Amino acid sequence: MAPIRSRSRVLLAAAGGLAVAAAAGVLSTAAAHAAAGCGVDYTVSSSWPGGFTAAVTVTNLGDQINGWRLSWSFGAGQSVTQLWNGSVAQSGAQVTVTNAPYNGAIATGGAVSFGFNGTWNGSNPKPGSFTLNGVVCTGSVGQSPPDTPTPGSPTPGSPTPSSPTPGSPTPTGGSPTPTPSSPPPPSTGPTPPPVSSVGGSGPYPAGYETVSNLANHTLYRPASFPARQLPIFLWGNGGCSNNGTDSLPFLREIASQGFLVIANGRPGGGSGSETSALLTQSMDWAAAENNRQGSWYYGRIDTTKIAVAGWSCGGLEAYEVSNDPRITTTMIFSSGLLDDNNDYQLKRLTKPIAYIMGGPSDIAYANGMDDWGKLPAGLPAFMGNLPVGHGGTYTQTNGGEFGRVAVLYLKWRLLGDRTAGQNFVGVNCGLCSNTQWTVQQKNLTL
Template sequence: MRQILLLTALLASAASAEPMTRVIGAPAGSGPWPAVAEAHSDAPGYTIYLPARPPRGKLPLVLWGNGGCRNNGVSVSHFLREIASHGYVVVANGAPAEETPALTALPPPKPASAFTPPPAKADETSVAQLLGGIDWAAKAMPAQVDTQRIAVLGHSCGGLQAISAGADPRIATVMAFNSGVYNRPGGGVTGTWVSKADLAKLHTPIAYILGGPTDIAYENGSDDVARIEHVPVFYGNIDTGHGGTFSLVNGGAYGRVAVGWLDWQLKHDKRAEAMFAGPACGLCTDRAWTIVRKHLPEKP
């Protein structure tokens, strides 16, 4: 009898050690596989986005750094569900906190001069945490995630994290939204240290998406693009301000551009390539966008 009780206790203990998953929100996204956000008990510092009913085979991995380097993995949940719905697993820095409803229109951008930086303080997340998402996914989701196809993306301070993480040899491409290395060292409010010299450590194609002259990152990001000569660069500028279109349904224009870039870089999709490459590329002919390209294919 004692042995039976001991065995029961051991089984109960093992069961309680199994990772628990909590789904956040309903499936969403315009892709063929509507995606959900999840909190995993074995990944307390992350929020995971993936198709609710994934396709067969392994999916590319996308790492995400939040604006302000905040510890809130649902801060741009509509944008990240959109990416995942096109056949990606996204590991976002930060546990899920407050999620806001999607907007159908953006408020007018605030002038950059109206922005007052908050006092400097320690970042809530880190570059090491961002890259740690690779190790977690490889261990927890080996049958679902292709760790040979990894992109790192981020917004503002999270964009600096993405640029820094882009030096890692496992990364295949980088996207920095409303971000750029500070023109004056130490001129920002983040502890994520990356200098203009560190741009030379990038070894993959990189896309900068900026929000026009009212975007506080406009000058820094534009300067990065002018300096980078050793890897392919795409620069897309649209008048949204620093907040971009993340808060819109499916992430708005930013969602479409992110999916297109990822489909090209990680899935080698020729239709997606035509959005960025060639003299009549999709974004080149869209008057809402100002485009700069360096070392990209001349023909899609």
């Protein structure tokens, strides 16, 4: 395996703008009175002094929507500073989010999700009500008010009521209340095509594939989807290799446990070398496919649970995108920052991190241990060293010991498996005694 090599940091940019043209013409009476209804799940996923991250899931209970606009009012002076999977406009307390180009359609019973970073001062209460295309979201189905746009023809910038208008739907006794915390159930997507090189020890034998709209990547997934959604594991290769099958046994093993793995580079490699921008492309693609009707990934990806990881040079790339608010946890495999000028990447870490290193003979050992000593105070962190050197165990059957431990960590952090978490937490953790691992811990709790 080639050693870590120095390279320039790739600056990332996120395109969040959405240009929408107002629709012309007169709305028909029938269209204006189409069945409408919605439910909204608003969750503050993380909070810190003066700031927070929120996740919003909108469930459509009425007729299909082909363009959406969600509005609400903040009650304590909060402001949206950055939003993904949509476009935002805020005037005072009033916030309006419109769909991105790839997630405007919401089928009956379907859902769409977006998230944002915001600021707060003093308190951060949840908004009291939401309106979707002018219809108040009550969790039941009514009729679109005559003076609101037809679902599918939002007019960004037009006034949106922040409280119920005459004729708005009200809850009806006996109406089921939806659970809008997840996109459409996995069964809604079409049957996926076969994947190559199926294997792995998990309950969902997995293989890999390529797709035309993410051509510079390799996707590892179960040959048959499980009933639950697939959390995401993003991978940067050692040596900045553009070969997405360099660590096939390791990545396939993770996928066989019910994860969607997206590795930088095509199967077998291609020209040039990978960059951290490919990791961001993976996240953008997953969000788009999860909401695109007709995709075999439609509703099957858990875009709220994402681990970014990489080996050697790939670990440096994982660092570069680890501050993306969509990331749940970071995993650094046999890697460490090469220059103290990049220590700002450590200071901005806010999500749990795990280091999987090859022991003192690992050429990245000194750099990784230096990073460990500079982590922000209070950050949950795990350090595991196995004396296998820089090459790790990625090409061993099912990824060897690195594969086993990576699966346990992902089950804990992305699936909430406390039993798996016991391998990392406490003085009597599963990796702490009677193993070849040398373990260090910071701020870890189950």
